[in-house]
Amino acid sequence: MAEVSSATVSRALTSPERVSEATRERITAAVVETGYTVNQMARSLRLRAAKTILIAIPNIGNPFYSTILDAVVQDAAERGYGVLVANRLGGDPTLGLKDYFYSNRADGLLLFDATLNLEALQDLPLVRGNRPLVLSCDDIPDAPLDLVMTDNRDAADTATRHLIELGHKRIGTVRSRTTPNVVSERHSGFERALKRANLLIRQDWIWQGDHTIGGGIVAAESWLALNERPTAMFCGNDETAIGFISRLRQAGIDCPRDVSVVGFDDIAVAQHLSPALTTMRQPRYYMGKVATALLLDILEGPTAERTPTRRILKSELIIRASTASPRDFN
Amino acid sequence: MAEVSSATVSRALTSPERVSEATRERITAAVVETGYTVNQMARSLRLRAAKTILIAIPNIGNPFYSTILDAVVQDAAERGYGVLVANRLGGDPTLGLKDYFYSNRADGLLLFDATLNLEALQDLPLVRGNRPLVLSCDDIPDAPLDLVMTDNRDAADTATRHLIELGHKRIGTVRSRTTPNVVSERHSGFERALKRANLLIRQDWIWQGDHTIGGGIVAAESWLALNERPTAMFCGNDETAIGFISRLRQAGIDCPRDVSVVGFDDIAVAQHLSPALTTMRQPRYYMGKVATALLLDILEGPTAERTPTRRILKSELIIRASTASPRDFN
DNA sequence: GTGAAAGCGCTAACAG
DNA sequence: CTGTTAGCGCTTTCAC
Numbered sequence: 001m002a003e004v005s006s007a008t009v010s011r012a013l014t015s016p017e018r019v020s021e022a023t024r025e026r027i028t029a030a031v032v033e034t035g036y037t038v039n040q041m042a043r044s045l046r047l048r049a050a051k052t053i054l055i056a057i058p059n060i061g062n063p064f065y066s067t068i069l070d071a072v073v074q075d076a077a078e079r080g081y082g083v084l085v086a087n088r089l090g091g092d093p094t095l096g097l098k099d100y101f102y103s104n105r106a107d108g109l110l111l112f113d114a115t116l117n118l119e120a121l122q123d124l125p126l127v128r129g130n131r132p133l134v135l136s137c138d139d140i141p142d143a144p145l146d147l148v149m150t151d152n153r154d155a156a157d158t159a160t161r162h163l164i165e166l167g168h169k170r171i172g173t174v175r176s177r178t179t180p181n182v183v184s185e186r187h188s189g190f191e192r193a194l195k196r197a198n199l200l201i202r203q204d205w206i207w208q209g210d211h212t213i214g215g216g217i218v219a220a221e222s223w224l225a226l227n228e229r230p231t232a233m234f235c236g237n238d239e240t241a242i243g244f245i246s247r248l249r250q251a252g253i254d255c256p257r258d259v260s261v262v263g264f265d266d267i268a269v270a271q272h273l274s275p276a277l278t279t280m281r282q283p284r285y286y287m288g289k290v291a292t293a294l295l296l297d298i299l300e301g302p303t304a305e306r307t308p309t310r311r312i313l314k315s316e317l318i319i320r321a322s323t324a325s326p327r328d329f330n
Numbered sequence: 331m332a333e334v335s336s337a338t339v340s341r342a343l344t345s346p347e348r349v350s351e352a353t354r355e356r357i358t359a360a361v362v363e364t365g366y367t368v369n370q371m372a373r374s375l376r377l378r379a380a381k382t383i384l385i386a387i388p389n390i391g392n393p394f395y396s397t398i399l400d401a402v403v404q405d406a407a408e409r410g411y412g413v414l415v416a417n418r419l420g421g422d423p424t425l426g427l428k429d430y431f432y433s434n435r436a437d438g439l440l441l442f443d444a445t446l447n448l449e450a451l452q453d454l455p456l457v458r459g460n461r462p463l464v465l466s467c468d469d470i471p472d473a474p475l476d477l478v479m480t481d482n483r484d485a486a487d488t489a490t491r492h493l494i495e496l497g498h499k500r501i502g503t504v505r506s507r508t509t510p511n512v513v514s515e516r517h518s519g520f521e522r523a524l525k526r527a528n529l530l531i532r533q534d535w536i537w538q539g540d541h542t543i544g545g546g547i548v549a550a551e552s553w554l555a556l557n558e559r560p561t562a563m564f565c566g567n568d569e570t571a572i573g574f575i576s577r578l579r580q581a582g583i584d585c586p587r588d589v590s591v592v593g594f595d596d597i598a599v600a601q602h603l604s605p606a607l608t609t610m611r612q613p614r615y616y617m618g619k620v621a622t623a624l625l626l627d628i629l630e631g632p633t634a635e636r637t638p639t640r641r642i643l644k645s646e647l648i649i650r651a652s653t654a655s656p657r658d659f660n
Numbered sequence: 661g662t663g664a665a666a667g668c669g670c671t672a673a674c675a676g
Numbered sequence: 677c678t679g680t681t682a683g684c685g686c687t688t689t690c691a692c
Contacts, residue, residue, distance in 0.1 A: 037455045069396075082414045105382070105412055
């Protein structure tokens with residue numbers, strides 16, 4: 001219609017300066033007229049780049065991850081990349097299959113889900129296809145991977161120390177099974193703080209949660225059944241803390257009067273709960289941005305062998321109303 | 331490597347029964363050995379189907395939408411489709427550009443964002459390219475589109491009637507600008523319930539929110555400045571209710587003693603707030619499933635002209651602790 | 661500055 | 677049951 005070859009159209013669209021102004025105008029007019037859009041499939045096939053990244057998230061429903069997804073989608077789009085979403089990839093026993101399903105649709109992988117060991121990871125079609133991979137929010141021990149996460153151990157230490165400084169001596173915790181490495185880091189920070197203060201680490205004051213509200217409720221029920229109860233709890237994330245406090249309230253136990261609770265993440269509702277939740281704020285939107293930028297830089301950078309980058313971001317203690325000195329403190 | 335032509339490999343992978351067992355085994359072995367994966371780009375180019383759908387969401391960070399996204403990703407994957415995510419498409423002034431960006435990457439569009447009029451919609455490259463489109467969670471007036479949503483007017487009526495039945499006569503509301511059509515439906519349900527009960531609809535008791543916690547806070551501040559205050563509030567969504575209650579609490583106003591509040595959506599934390607939130611539960615996970623199934627059925631069904639389907643799902647009043655009879659009620 | 665031609669990896673039609 | 681062939685729509689040499 002513009003009376004030029006397809007090659008010229010292609011040039012006009014991708015590098016306009018390589019085409020004479022007159023031709024370019026005719027082409028632009030024809031594009032508008034016909035509503036032409038480039039076929040991304042054909043372009044990808046030719047360029048061997050899908051201009052798409054895959055993000056694997058443990059649980060989209062969790063506001064912690066949906067904030068990250070927000071950041072990723074935003075920044076990827078700005079750089080011309082689409083974002084394909086995979087939910088609960090890691091926990092899925094058919095992982096290989098699923099990954100096969102996604103492989104070749106995406107140029108790189110943003111992995112926010114570390115429920116795999118290094119071996120399983122190496123076996124993924126996406127990884128074997130030599131696609132770049134950035135791990136985030138969680139670590140896989142001994143994996144020489146690009147990584148963006150927060151200082152979980154120090155953060156857990158800080159949160160626990162906050163309870164100790166309020167005068168608590170009987171401190172428990174709800175861990176989680178879902179993100180093994182993060183959790184063990186947090187747990188070791190928790191223990192480090194207790195040890196430093198010469199406080200007892202009691203096994204019956206350590207509960208297993210799963211980073212959901214329901215997990216917090218279950219922990220609270222077992223807590224209620226105890227003869228000797230901790231006066232303060234470090235919860236693995238905010239959801240757990242919400243469920244825990246909610247269940248105790250039903251049983252007439254008041255937070256923070258009867259028990260102090262500190263959460264982790266600082267999700268949006270945390271400050272609007274009653275009591276407003278004391279928590280460790282993770283810079284999750286920023287974490288999503290950093291991980292995306294890193295992945296796209298790798299994707300667009302030289303293909304030479306690179307040594308993995310490790311970016312560790314800081315978390316911040318946000319003191320609100322769910323923590324207070326124990327009643328017998330004077 | 332299996333000493334067959336590429337056509338046979340293709341057949342072995344897509345319709346194994348069309349290939350002899352011996353050949354199939356050689357091919358399977360070679361696939362495993364080499365770690366071969368099909369190139370989705372080439373396949374899509376050939377089949378003229380990306381096996382990918384695009385979901386446009388107003389705000390991923392909102393748990394309401396992230397639950398829907400969860401359902402969509404799950405069900406699409408089960409039927410072999412990837413999900414590409416676009417956030418805040420509708421609100422974006424560069425919509426056309428963005429859509430151009432996504433067009434041709436996806437076979438169909440799941441639109442949960444109705445901040446466009448019918449004309450704007452018809453102009454989208456995706457729509458002009460004749461890709462199927464399912465609108466959900468919100469309506470576009472006069473648009474003959476496939477639609478999955480809830481009965482917003484009836485739901486708002488039910489919520490408001492609940493307040494009326496508790497004995498409230500002074501009832502206000504926080505609307506929202508973000509989803510114009512849903513909101514006006516809800517608002518008309520609100521007004522219908524008031525009129526039926528012969529109650530006053532006062533303009534100074536109608537606030538504009540934006541479906542965020544912050545919007546609820548702003549409304550609460552203006553509420554606090556009032557001489558004559560409503561004794562009950564119908565909030566456009568749960569986030570608004572959370573912000574509203576939270577801000578009033580700071581000012582010493584207790585919910586439900588001083589004011590009853592009903593929300594909308596029943597997000598996960600709603601039942602764990604203090605007071606636990608009375609709200610209209612929308613079947614959002616199910617809505618995501620229905621919308622996905624509808625879109626994929628259209629995509630895979632006959633290409634003949636079809637008349638649009640309208641699926642209206644029911645919402646349910648969940649009575650909790652944030653609503654009570656007004657103090658002067660006897 | 662532009663056109664002709666080749667080829668990215670796949671599948672479908674057609675032979676055999 | 678399997679191979680040959682063509683072509684999906686694009687970009688990129690290579691000529692001119």
